[in-house]
Amino acid sequence: xxxxxxxxxxxxxxxxxxxxxxxxxxxxxxxxxxxxxxxxxxxxxxxxxxxxxxxxxxxxxxxxxxxxxxxxxxxxxxxxxxxxxxxxxxxxxxxxxxxxxxxxxxxxxxxxxxxxxxxxxxxxxxxxxxxxxxxxxxxxxxxxxxxxxxxxxxxxxxxxxxxxxxxxxxxxxxxxxxxxxxxxxxxxxxxxxxxxxxxxxxxxxxxxxxxxxxxxxxxxxxxxxxxxxxxxxxxxxxxxxxxxxxxxxxxxxxxxxxxxxxxxxxxxxxxx
Numbered sequence: 001x002x003x004x005x006x007x008x009x010x011x012x013x014x015x016x017x018x019x020x021x022x023x024x025x026x027x028x029x030x031x032x033x034x035x036x037x038x039x040x041x042x043x044x045x046x047x048x049x050x051x052x053x054x055x056x057x058x059x060x061x062x063x064x065x066x067x068x069x070x071x072x073x074x075x076x077x078x079x080x081x082x083x084x085x086x087x088x089x090x091x092x093x094x095x096x097x098x099x100x101x102x103x104x105x106x107x108x109x110x111x112x113x114x115x116x117x118x119x120x121x122x123x124x125x126x127x128x129x130x131x132x133x134x135x136x137x138x139x140x141x142x143x144x145x146x147x148x149x150x151x152x153x154x155x156x157x158x159x160x161x162x163x164x165x166x167x168x169x170x171x172x173x174x175x176x177x178x179x180x181x182x183x184x185x186x187x188x189x190x191x192x193x194x195x196x197x198x199x200x201x202x203x204x205x206x207x208x209x210x211x212x213x214x215x216x217x218x219x220x221x222x223x224x225x226x227x228x229x230x231x232x233x234x235x236x237x238x239x240x241x242x243x244x245x246x247x248x249x250x251x252x253x254x255x256x257x258x259x260x261x262x263x264x265x266x267x268x269x270x271x272x
Contacts, residue, residue, distance in 0.1 A: 024036070062134075064135050113136050163193075196269075222238065
């Protein structure tokens with residue numbers, strides 16, 4: 001089970017605190033360490049010299065410009081890693097650079113919901129197409145468990161199809177719909193996961209401890225890749241488990257081992 005190893009608002013040295021621990025490229029805005037479950041994103045004022053600026057919009061979506069200083073940006077290397085991070089099980093961790101490699105403020109974990117193409121100058125002043133990612137901050141949902149209702153009119157196969165479609169590779173979409181798509185994706189995944197569990201805890205194998213007011217068995221969605229439940233919304237990383245197992249994973253002495261076994265189980269049942 002993974003806990004984000006950085007504290008929001010704290011300043012970190014890029015070389016010492018980030019790359020020496022986890023690897024990844026020491027230069028540029030997108031760093032993709034091979035053996036760590038993270039993609040490191042660095043934002044700051046350097047992009048302004050090329051005609052763009054990473055920043056939040058009025059809806060709380062972070063607009064992050066991809067990499068590539070000359071010519072049209074394409075989905076290779078870091079740009080591809082951001083787009084495909086959910087499918088690949090990689091957390092996007094954002095840092096804001098304050099003018100030197102020793103001053104990088106951690107902004108938190110983000111999810112890529114969609115992207116768009118814009119026009120901006122390259123390093124030589126020539127106009128080109130740039131990729132702007134629509135990123136949403138991953139909320140800490142621990143203690144705020146979704147009670148998504150699974151529709152009795154939809155088969156498990158249909159719920160699975162919808163969940164995978166919602167958590168598939170992000171596409172070019174209208175920025176105005178980003179937050180709605182983010183929350184819809186979360187609910188589609190949770191609805192499928194609870195239906196997949198079929199009233200039985202996917203960790204301990206016991207029946208749900210009671211029924212909800214709507215008559216459905218009570219289980220809770222658990223993100224296996226994060227200590228808190230604001231992790232990756234993908235069927236491969238989310239399980240439907242009973243409240244007792246959920247609390248034990250988060251707070252019990254055997255939590256790490258239970259979570260590891262749960263990840264192995266999900267890998268078996270969610271093979272493509």
